[in-house]
Amino acid sequence: MNYILSFIVLALDQISKILVLKYLKNIGEFPVIKNFLHFTYVENRGAAFGILQHQKWFFITMTILIVGFIIIYFRKERGYPKPMMIALSLIVGGAIGNFIDRVVHGFVVDFIDFRIWPVFNIADSAIVIGQVLVVYVIIKYDKLEQKEM
Template sequence: MFYIIAIILIIFDQLTKYLAVKFLLGKNPIPIIKNYLQLNYVENFGAAFGILQNKQLFFVVITIVVLAGIIVYIRKHTNISKPMKAALTILFSGALGNLIDRLRLGYVIDFIDVKFGKLYDFPVFNVADCLVVVSTIIIAYLVLYDKYEINMEE
């Protein structure tokens, strides 16, 4: 099930990036909710929030290590809770989605542009970024509240 869900999420991420290139590249942003949400094509040569620009090899190596770690962890530990397996699958999918961009293009395609009126212009992101952030929050919760393993004593 891990692989099926991962493949579906990766395809969805890559499809949205393909559509971003097709409909947004070289064009003005498309407003969805005026002053709050728009679709805007951006080529990100760094990480989240534009940090570590042009460090592609670093990101490729780190991502491969993380992906391998997730696979080894899931295969080695048979008592992982279903929510933890789901969160690790989502994390794997998001990380691999952006890795595909880095290897194929040398940058990550971002297109979701959120603003908080005139107060704050959030960095542009993509579906894979959403997957990584949401899964990380879930994993942190599961670890903090000791819900990442099935209790075998029950």
């Protein structure tokens, strides 16, 4: 289940970015709901909010370490709550999606633009949702070994 969810996130992310590169890159922006939701082509050479610009190798190295750790965790731990495993699956899928962008293009393709927030992509969304779920599990459970919610 963990790998399937990671793969679904990765596939949705990469398909959306292929479409963005093919159809949106040349026009730059497409309003979906005017003044609320636009698809805006952005080449992000940093991390969230554009911080740490041009640190490609740092992000590649960190992604390999984090994803490697989570995969080892998947293989070793079977008793953690389902929300934790879902969270880590989302993080892995999103991290690999952005990793592929950095390796192939040298930047991450962002395109979801709500105008009041920095432009992001499906991988970013999965990572953030995964992080929120991790925090939820940490707050909800006294001991991560508990299986019931």
